[in-house]
Amino acid sequence: MLTVDRLCAGYGGGIVLHEVSLRVRPGSIQAVVGRNGAGKSTLVHTIAGLVRASSGRIEIGGVHVAGRQPHRIAQSGVGLVPQGRRVFSRLTVAEHLHLAAAPWRAPTSGGEGWTVARTLELLPRLAVRLRHRGCELSGGEQQMLAIARALLGQPRVLLLDEPCEGLSPDLAARVRELVNGLAADGLTVLLVEQQLQHAMEIADRVAVLEYGRVVYDRPTAEARRDPAPLAAMLSVAAVAPPPANRSTPRLWADTP
Ligand SMILES: Nc1ncnc2c1ncn2[C@@H]1O[C@H](COP(=O)(O)OP(=O)(O)OP(=O)(O)O)[C@@H](O)[C@H]1O
Numbered sequence: 512m513l514t515v516d517r518l519c520a521g522y523g524g525g526i527v528l529h530e531v532s533l534r535v536r537p538g539s540i541q542a543v544v545g546r547n548g549a550g551k552s553t554l555v556h557t558i559a560g561l562v563r564a565s566s567g568r569i570e571i572g573g574v575h576v577a578g579r580q581p582h583r584i585a586q587s588g589v590g591l592v593p594q595g596r597r598v599f600s601r602l603t604v605a606e607h608l609h610l611a612a613a614p615w616r617a618p619t620s621g622g623e624g625w626t627v628a629r630t631l632e633l634l635p636r637l638a639v640r641l642r643h644r645g646c647e648l649s650g651g652e653q654q655m656l657a658i659a660r661a662l663l664g665q666p667r668v669l670l671l672d673e674p675c676e677g678l679s680p681d682l683a684a685r686v687r688e689l690v691n692g693l694a695a696d697g698l699t700v701l702l703v704e705q706q707l708q709h710a711m712e713i714a715d716r717v718a719v720l721e722y723g724r725v726v727y728d729r730p731t732a733e734a735r736r737d738p739a740p741l742a743a744m745l746s747v748a749a750v751a752p753p754p755a756n757r758s759t760p761r762l763w764a765d766t767p
Contacts, residue, residue: 512536513558513668513699518567518577520557521723527553528723530567533701535716537667540690540700542714542731544707544745550723551703552594555670558701559591560584571668590666594673594703596657600646604637607645607656611663630659633689651682658689668699675709687713707745711735719744 513535521527527550535541543551556562558569560581569577571587579587598607608627623629631638634655640648648656654674661669671690675683691713694700704710710717717734719727719741727744734741 512570512572513541513701514568514570514573515554515558516568516570518554518557518569519565520553520562520567521565522553522562526565526723528557531720531723531725533718533725533728535668535699535701537699538694538697539715540694540702540713542702542704542710542717543720544704544710544717545720546745549720551720552672553723554720555591555672555701555703558584558668558670559589561591585664585666588665588667590661590664590669592654592657592661592669592671592674594676596650596653598645598648598653598656598660601644603642603644604648604652604656605641607660608637608641608663611660624665625662627663630662633662634659650677651679651685654678654682654686658686662693666698668701669693670701670703672703673705674702676705683709707741717741 513533515531515533517530517532518528519526519530531554533541533543543554545551553562557564560576560579560583564577567577568575571584571589574587576584576587576589602610608630612627636652637655637659640652645653645656658674674690675686678686687709690700690702694713702710702714707717711731711734714731716728716730718725721744727741
């Protein structure tokens, strides 16, 4: 369970997040949408410890982690897939994976844990690119690598900051399928998305951030039944397709 309670955070004394509260259950996906500059990245960075919370609580499985160093928060079971992937251009895929799979990282979820072999099974495209450097990968491959790297940290809470940004519609749909499968396996997922429609395809709840405040947070099914408030907040058509089946994680094998 990820609990964020009246969280305030910002930069250089300025406040960006104003008393943000969210609760994300294990095995569920909480989408956070909002306009550019609303504070979505600041929220995931604060949960990951990259931005210091000025007040409020962040709990992972009931343990208060706000104020800890980022590596301690990662050890508590928080994995971050950052906006823009942030893969190292000069390191190979194999080097990224072996660095991320540090042996001190025991599974925090009590499950079998993520190994390099298991991530390659989930994301077989990476297996054929092991010797390629970050700068030689396509956008989709870089995104897979960013997700694999986060999984190797043995997260029980996965934070994804616009993982579909810049991907073709087909690849973006596969990333969503993958995220959906990870939630089906029990991960707690907080997904920052620009596209409301895409968020609603897989999320259990949708929250809207506006000027750093949560102005909407409802189950997706409810949002789908009454899309007008969301549409008004985001100035978009909030018609979404029915929920995706969350049963089996699908493999992502073919060429992106
Ligand atoms: N490192 C930083 N230093 C100072 N201000 C920052 C920093 N990062 C973000 N901000 C400011 O915080 C506010 C929220 O930015 P943030 O990146 O969290 O928004 P966002 O909702 O993720 O936007 P986008 O959808 O464009 O990625 C903005 O006003 C931004 O200028």
